[in-house]
Amino acid sequence: MSGALKAYVVQDESDAHAEVVFARLNAAARRIGANKLDSDFHSVTCRRAPEFDHCSPGPVPFTTLFEYGWWRECDGCGVRIEDGAYDDDGNVIDFDIVEEAAAVYCTPACRVRHVAEHARVKRAEVRAIKVMQARLLREHPGVTVIGGDEAGRYTRPNAYVSRDKAGRLRIRQVVVHFDFPGRRHGFGSFRAERDQSHLDRKPALFVPFGDKRAFEAWRKAGSLRLTALQRLLLAAWVGMGEEFGCLTFNAIARRSGVDRRLVRRGIRALARKGVTEYHRGLWTDEGEPAGSGYGLTPLGWAALDLQQITAEQGDSSC
Ligand SMILES: [Zn+2]
Numbered sequence: 001m002s003g004a005l006k007a008y009v010v011q012d013e014s015d016a017h018a019e020v021v022f023a024r025l026n027a028a029a030r031r032i033g034a035n036k037l038d039s040d041f042h043s044v045t046c047r048r049a050p051e052f053d054h055c056s057p058g059p060v061p062f063t064t065l066f067e068y069g070w071w072r073e074c075d076g077c078g079v080r081i082e083d084g085a086y087d088d089d090g091n092v093i094d095f096d097i098v099e100e101a102a103a104v105y106c107t108p109a110c111r112v113r114h115v116a117e118h119a120r121v122k123r124a125e126v127r128a129i130k131v132m133q134a135r136l137l138r139e140h141p142g143v144t145v146i147g148g149d150e151a152g153r154y155t156r157p158n159a160y161v162s163r164d165k166a167g168r169l170r171i172r173q174v175v176v177h178f179d180f181p182g183r184r185h186g187f188g189s190f191r192a193e194r195d196q197s198h199l200d201r202k203p204a205l206f207v208p209f210g211d212k213r214a215f216e217a218w219r220k221a222g223s224l225r226l227t228a229l230q231r232l233l234l235a236a237w238v239g240m241g242e243e244f245g246c247l248t249f250n251a252i253a254r255r256s257g258v259d260r261r262l263v264r265r266g267i268r269a270l271a272r273k274g275v276t277e278y279h280r281g282l283w284t285d286e287g288e289p290a291g292s293g294y295g296l297t298p299l300g301w302a303a304l305d306l307q308q309i310t311a312e313q314g315d316s317s318c
Pocket of ligand 1: 074075076077078079105106107110111
């Protein structure tokens with residue numbers, strides 16, 4: 001049925017931009033055209049344009065529009081491609097228009113320059129992303145870089161490179177994303193941006209608010225490798241405060257359900273990993289001397305925190 005569509009020229013009255021629209025009726029063309037021009041029905045004019053009927057259902061190539069006196073800017077150099085236009089020296093420009101998908105170039109040479117420049121910028125952006133991902137892994141070993149297939153629209157690595165006034169390629173912004181053990185909400189991001197003069201020397205790291213605790217615990221304790229016995233022993237401190245968190249071997253055995261002989265060996269192994277530390281001269285809540293015992297170091301508390309977060313996730317996923 002497209003053969004029945006007729007060409008109309010819809011023009012914005014305020015800025016003279018125009019579109020050729022194909023429709024059966026003037027009112028429909030006017031509505032479609034106003035939309036394309038980001039204008040509204042009453043701010044545009046609409047007239048029949050039988051000279052473009054042969055291009056139904058559109059779009060009309062620019063070379064055809066050009067023959068009828070239309071103009072537009074070159075996608076390469078920005079020059080106004082208009083019949084009879086003059087260059088800076090006052091000579092009539094001899095356009096050799098190249099159309100490629102929606103892009104229009106003034107000459108083949110301009111297209112070649114534009115495509116080459118686009119490729120140079122693209123390469124610089126890919127390089128910027130690689131450098132940033134390597135830096136993320138160096139500064140936060142153990143995270144998983146997100147890129148490729150698992151990256152959604154908002155977590156794709158992204159860089160924006162453009163030339164400065166002196167013509168040098170400059171990274172304006174680069175953002176890469178990462179995953180880490182214990183994460184439940186969105187991916188983390190690692191980003192650097194350029195203010196007037198230079199790119200952030202220290203990229204900013206973001207994790208979603210709900211994952212901050214998990215990230216901190218993982219960063220501190222994520223590289224610890226604990227055995228099943230050591231994890232059981234660590235759980236003896238669940239529910240204790242950091243200030244009064246000292247336990248005797250007996251208390252640890254009771255709270256963890258682990259045999260006392262294994263407790264002694266396991267706790268000493270944890271101490272060697274920097275998870276527990278020995279305290280002497282302990283007192284009970286009633287003020288009675290209670291001998292000596294073990295407490296958790298800050299690393300130990302982080303490890304316990306991480307262990308609980310991971311366990312909660314295990315629970316909620318089944
Ligand atoms: Zn050009």
